[in-house]
Amino acid sequence: MASSETNGRRAFVGGSDARTIMGSMEDKLIRLWREKRGEIPTEDLSGNLVVQLGTVTEDLNRRWFERNTGQSVKDVQQRIHHPVHKWMAATLDGRVDQTGAVFEAKFMLPWIFSEEMAAEKHMAQLQHNMWVTNARSAILSIITGGGKWVEMTIHADPLYQHLLLTAEKKFWRCVQNGEPPRLFGVEPPRPRLEAVRVIDMSASNSWAELASIYQRTRTAHQEHEGAKSDLKKLVPEDTKEAVGHGIRAKRSKSGAISFELADLEAANAQIQ
Numbered sequence: 001m002a003s004s005e006t007n008g009r010r011a012f013v014g015g016s017d018a019r020t021i022m023g024s025m026e027d028k029l030i031r032l033w034r035e036k037r038g039e040i041p042t043e044d045l046s047g048n049l050v051v052q053l054g055t056v057t058e059d060l061n062r063r064w065f066e067r068n069t070g071q072s073v074k075d076v077q078q079r080i081h082h083p084v085h086k087w088m089a090a091t092l093d094g095r096v097d098q099t100g101a102v103f104e105a106k107f108m109l110p111w112i113f114s115e116e117m118a119a120e121k122h123m124a125q126l127q128h129n130m131w132v133t134n135a136r137s138a139i140l141s142i143i144t145g146g147g148k149w150v151e152m153t154i155h156a157d158p159l160y161q162h163l164l165l166t167a168e169k170k171f172w173r174c175v176q177n178g179e180p181p182r183l184f185g186v187e188p189p190r191p192r193l194e195a196v197r198v199i200d201m202s203a204s205n206s207w208a209e210l211a212s213i214y215q216r217t218r219t220a221h222q223e224h225e226g227a228k229s230d231l232k233k234l235v236p237e238d239t240k241e242a243v244g245h246g247i248r249a250k251r252s253k254s255g256a257i258s259f260e261l262a263d264l265e266a267a268n269a270q271i272q
Contacts (some may be wrong), residue, residue, distance in 0.1 A: 010036050012081065012089040013168050018128035019121075021163060029171075035174045054107035057143055061105035063095060065141045065147055072097045082132045085165075087172050090132040102129045102138040102152070110146030118142055119154060125187035127164055130156045135230050157189045185230055232257045 013036075020032045034040045045051045049124070062073050065251035082088040094103035104126060108118060118140065126138040140152040167184035174181040201207040235242050235249050235257055242249040248262040 009042065010038060012087050013126045013128075013172055015090050015125040018124040018168065021167050022124040022184060022186055022188070024183060024185070029181055030185060031192050033171070033174060033181050035179070050107065050109065053145075054105075058093060058105045061107070061141050061143050061149075061205075062103070063186075064143070065103070065105075065139070065151065068149070070149070071099070073103050085169075088128075088132055088168065090129040092129065092133070095133070095135070097140055099137070100135055102126065102133060102135045104129070104138060104140050106140065106142045108142055108144050110144040110148065113142070113144050113146075113148075113150075115150065115152060118150075119152060120188050123154070123160075124164060126154050127157060127161050128168075130166065131161045144201060155185055160186070160189045228259060231259065 017032060017036075018201050020028050023029070029042070031043070032149055035042050062076070066072055074097045074210045075092055075136075076094045077091065078094075079089055079091045088104075092102060093105045095101065096103055104122065106118070106122065112207045122140060126140065130136070130138050136156050138156075142150045142152070144150070160217075163184075167186065170184070171181050231249065235251065240251050242263055247260055249257055250260070251257050
């Protein structure tokens with residue numbers, strides 16, 4: 001017999017469901033739909049070691065975040081329903097007391113970890129939880145199996161949240177009317193990651209080739225930009241087009257001046 005917690009989760013779309021709804025795996029989407037309709041039991045993850053590691057390290061993750069940031073996390077495991085869409089809910093790992101940011105604790109394997117991949121993987125869940133709680137940001141706190149802790153700030157994305165809400169509405173309508181759902185197909189937004197690394201590109205052949213071109217053409221580029229700026233000053237304000245010595249200057253309706261190479265013979269004939 002299903003537990004009351006399992007039955008409760010069938011009554012709403014949560015953050016972990018958002019990842020499946022916005023994902024690219026149709027079999028998982030259909031399974032979630034059948035779970036919400038009560039046709040099959042909720043997937044048993046007690047034998048999934050990575051999931052269980054995430055569960056048992058959640059308290060450590062939260063305490064490590066508090067210790068390293070000086071901030072505190074409240075509302076641990078609190079379930080919040082959206083004030084308007086009651087079928088949307090979020091069971092929070094917590095909220096940062098000082099900022100109101102959604103707190104999400106995750107465990108990831110070290111050999112598949114990158115900040116970009118982690119943000120993309122959990123973006124739907126984070127944006128869902130921010131939408132439900134009306135939060136403007138979320139903290140993704142990650143402990144890896146390699147003994148590394150990473151803290152990332154993800155900001156609310158109104159456009160993605162609009163698409164997320166549209167997809168979840170369609171999914172919930174399918175749960176209610178029995179029509180199988182379809183993949184929504186939306187790319188998650190690229191997170192704004194803080195630039196903190198200094199790397200050596202000496203081993204990159206492409207970098208070496210492009211660096212050589214940059215150094216060789218830098219002076220010419222500066223002269224080119226300087227000449228273009230001075231040429232613009234020479235074009236009278238009432239002039240639509242100026243031609244001479246192999247170049248043509250054109251003024252757009254907005255007043256911006258652009259340059260192109262001109263055919264000398266054609267230009268002389270036009271002026272005469």
